[in-house]
Amino acid sequence: MSNIVVDKSKVPWWVSNVIVPLVNLTLALLVSGLFVFIAGENPIEAVKLIIYGSFGYIQGFAYTLYYTTNFIFTGLAFAVAFHCRLFNIGGEGQAYIGGLGVFLVAINLSFLPVPIVWLLAIFGAFLFGAAWAYIPAYLQSKRGSHVVITTIMFNFIASSLMIFLLVDVIRDTNQMAPHTVKLPEEIWLPSFEAFSGFLGMKIRYSPLNLTFLLAIASLFFVWFLVWKTKWGYEMRAVGHNTQAAIYAGISPHKNIIIAMCISGGLAGLLGVNEILGVSHKIQAGFPAGYGFTGIAVALMGRNHPIGILPAAFLFGILYQGGSEVTFEMPNITRYMFVAVQGLIILFSGALENLFRPQIESFFVRRLNREVNA
Amino acid sequence: MVSPILELTDINKSFGHVQANKNINLKINKGTIHGIIGENGAGKSTLMSIVFGLYQANSGSIKINGKEINLRSPRDSIINGIGMVHQHFMLVENFTVLENIILGFEGETVFGEKLQKAKEDLEKLCQTYNFNIDLDATISDLSVGFRQRVEILKSLYRGAEILILDEPTGVLTPQEVDELFKILRSLKDEGKTIVLITHKLIEIMDLTSEVSVMRQGEMVGHTKTEDTSKEQLAEMMVGRSVLLRVDKKDIKKGKTIFKVNNLSVKDDLDVTRVKDVNLEICSGEILGIAGVTGNGQTELLEALSGIRKVESGSIELFGEKISDQNNFLNPRMLKEKGLAHVPEDRQRMGLISDFKAHENLIFGYHDQEPYSKSAILNNKEITEYSNKVMQEYDVRPNSPNLITSNFSGGNQQKIILSRELNENPKVLLVGQPTRGVDIGAIEFIHQRLIDMRDKGAAILLASVELDEILSLSDRIIVMFDGKIVGEKENKNVTDRELGLLMAGVA
Structure with a gap:
């Protein structure tokens, strides 16, 4: 079974990039269905609830897109570093520090014209996230400390640092909870509600805001950076074959740092969505695991923006539809959906090659038959 | 028994x-x-x-x-x-x-x-x-x-x-x-x-x-x-494989443009692999390095091309010192000065096998015009150029978008060669240019090297194929145990003579 040899050059792109991920996803969902069944609920009903919850009404759909926004940022963050063969596990911490950047810029420069505040806040988020990724990158390139280890550690450091700041330095002193004051309302990013009101619709509150468009722009930015610029070219060269890169005069050190900083910056943009768009203040623990889930999004999207968009959307559906299910089905807890995410990661990441040879050889044979016929 | x-x-x-x-x-x-x-x-x-x-x-x-x-x-x-x-x-x-x-x-x-x-x-x-x-x-x-x-x-x-x-x-x-x-x-x-x-x-x-x-x-x-x-x-x-003689005119060689003084180089394990090597190459000359593999040729080429640090001694290009133990120019700066390098091991160094052919065709020159302008790759130019050189060098299949690992060894070597020769380098360092390459491609590659020499390039050729050295070089040095143990004008040299030197006996 493991000895199927497939000539890679003969496998059509849509088989390896569309069919295989879909098969893996289907398997994950089937196993999840089994869990739901064991928990004593009807899996078909659960699927209906997920679909209704995430698409069925406009507010639910807005929530789905809000989650998608966060997953796009963290998924892209992981993907950019991965093209330089760096496993940036630190998206969570970089997003956290990125949030600090947004807040500091926005609160201190709120006197400026609003669009300029937005731009500077976005820049602040990127810069702070990048700076937080720079330290592990430097340690990797100069000292050989593995980024997987250091970025994980930096997640903890970021968390402790932010708690310290939120308790002792930037807390809103009128209350006891670890969060800051709210930003002035003029500089909040327009939400979807406001926009729908403009179109004459009336919907209830949803966290979706203008940052969604920033996420879409980031998809283009990453695609352009990685495949259309010499920086992306050099990053990929270092990632694929460091020795060849050195031969060509491309500095591995420099590219490790560039890739990690861009990666950290993208993760930092999550802060724009959460702080400028939704809560308008820094709350303890606001990245809420998006940084880690971003790894799965990137793996599932094969580290390409075209893949990351649907993968982020899928996780958005799971987040939003999942909360609908836990609301309606008492036997399904929130943690059940963490398990479902885990299954998706398992099937599309760790077990990715489980059925790949079979599927690919099946299609190669079928296509050959068509050619010969 | x-x-x-x-x-x-x-x-x-x-x-x-x-x-x-x-x-x-x-x-x-x-x-x-x-x-x-x-x-x-x-x-x-x-x-x-x-x-x-x-x-x-x-x-x-x-x-x-x-x-x-x-x-x-x-x-x-x-x-x-x-x-x-x-x-x-x-x-x-x-x-x-x-x-x-x-x-x-x-x-x-x-x-x-x-x-x-x-x-x-x-x-x-x-x-x-x-x-x-x-x-x-x-x-x-x-x-x-x-x-x-x-x-x-x-x-x-x-x-x-x-x-x-x-x-x-x-x-x-x-x-x-x-x-x-x-x-x-x-x-x-x-x-x-x-x-x-x-x-x-x-x-x-x-x-x-x-x-x-x-x-x-x-x-x-x-x-x-x-x-x-x-x-x-x-x-x-x-071995004495089929003798591949190349048409090679006698040309007048020019001035010395590449010079190595008392060069010593260590490998990754800190063992000195190149010991006190001196050599000079003139414009319009091919200098062959004969020797059994592992006698320092690899490290010598790597040091000369700016990949490996020089332990002691110096390297001069057009009379300007480009490397010594304190500082050395990286491969990209050397390329700008007209020094190109075809590495011994194409899989490990010369190419990125997961890249598409056109990406490898500009590898190392990717930040130069017209391939990129202000950091943005110019796909149209790259594709046009790729189509052109792939035709010129008869790379098969002629498809710039194919992943490089799908090409045969000989065609991969042609990709590297076309890339390194395209800029008309003044100094060309070549290691094992025909390793794992079929006969047809060997002849083609040899002819290209001779053409470069006729155009006035100084070429340093390291090869384990004695025939290759004998048919291409104007002058031959023999390396043994990191040292140059012999130097001969390539006139009436026999492979027996070289064999003795290579074995470290003579």
């Missing part, structure tokens, strides 16, 4: 399209030291890995003491009395000698009496063969020579009757080599059989009683060591 302890019949092994071993037959007699000599890539290590059960042969049979056996893993080989000491030691650095030796073979000997017994057995072994090892020493405290002894001891403890040593002297100092040879001789005297894989002729002459020569995956000769000479072996190793 002694019956062979190990007999290989018609062994074939291929990796993808490359046939590493072709119909190998080999008999090794009990109680001898049998040398297997050949250049890097001749297939020696592959063959021995088959004997040790690391690889399985595609066809052929292996007999030990006349009995056919099936080796599916190293464990099978160990049970059959075969031990192997690899080039890179397989030891756990923070374990003691004793722990390393019983590792994976503990049985029940991890604790108590049995461990004591194991220790006693090992001490006996050490005494018999004069190993002089402290069994409680930690590996990380031991020198390379001692680590190797631990490997040998490990094999012996596991009951090895046949001991295979893969390039055992590569990392040793001369004194350590002497010690190793003493141990090997005493092993032989005790009736053990030793297979020594090496490319060093001197070791063969010193140590072995029989020798087999491999070249390009084939066994090209067996002989008793006393019936042969270094020169003869060198000739067999390098």
